[in-house]
Structure formats: C-alpha cells, structure tokens
Amino acid sequence: TPDGECALLPEKGLCRENFTRYHWDKELGDCKQFNYSGCAGNANNFGTKEECHKFCKAKSTYLKLWKKVWDAMQSWISRGYS
Numbered sequence: 001t002p003d004g005e006c007a008l009l010p011e012k013g014l015c016r017e018n019f020t021r022y023h024w025d026k027e028l029g030d031c032k033q034f035n036y037s038g039c040a041g042n043a044n045n046f047g048t049k050e051e052c053h054k055f056c057k058a059k060s061t062y063l064k065l066w067k068k069v070w071d072a073m074q075s076w077i078s079r080g081y082s
Contacts, residue, residue, distance in 0.1 A: 005043035006056035013037035024056035
C-alpha cells in the first residue's frame with residue numbers, strides 16, 4: 001500500500017515480554033499505544049509517540065495532499081481537459 005508500514009495493524013509479536021510501544025492508526029490519524037512482546041511483530045512499531053508521529057504523520061499528510069492533487073487531475077480529465 002502507499003502507506004507502507006504505517007498502514008500495518010499492530011502486532012504484539014511472539015515473545016513473552018510486555019513493552020509499551022506506539023503504532024500509527026490510519027483510521028484515527030494518530031499514534032496509539034499497544035503492548036509489544038519484544039520480538040517479531042512488524043514495522044508499525046515505534047518506541048515513542050513522537051517517533052511514530054515524525055515518521056507516519058508526515059507520510060500521512062503527504063499522501064492526503066497527493067490524493068487531492070490526483071482527484072483534481074482526474075476531475076479535469078473527466079471533463080475533457082488533458
């Protein structure tokens with residue numbers, strides 16, 4: 001997906017530890033806390049909320065802007081401008 005790792009659902013992982021981590025919630029448009037076991041999981045896993053915001057919020061903002069540009073271009077094309 002265009003969102004890459006930020007679109008992945010949080011995965012607790014396979015180990016037995018219990019670490020507080022943060023993941024990007026695409027629907028919410030913000031970072032949420034989750035419990036991570038310490039191993040495996042996926043890339044939507046950040047040590048701090050700030051780190052999560054820095055990576056995924058910037059990416060999300062860029063993708064929203066790009067979608068607006070794309071939609072505008074499609075609108076022009078559908079009206080015969082190209």
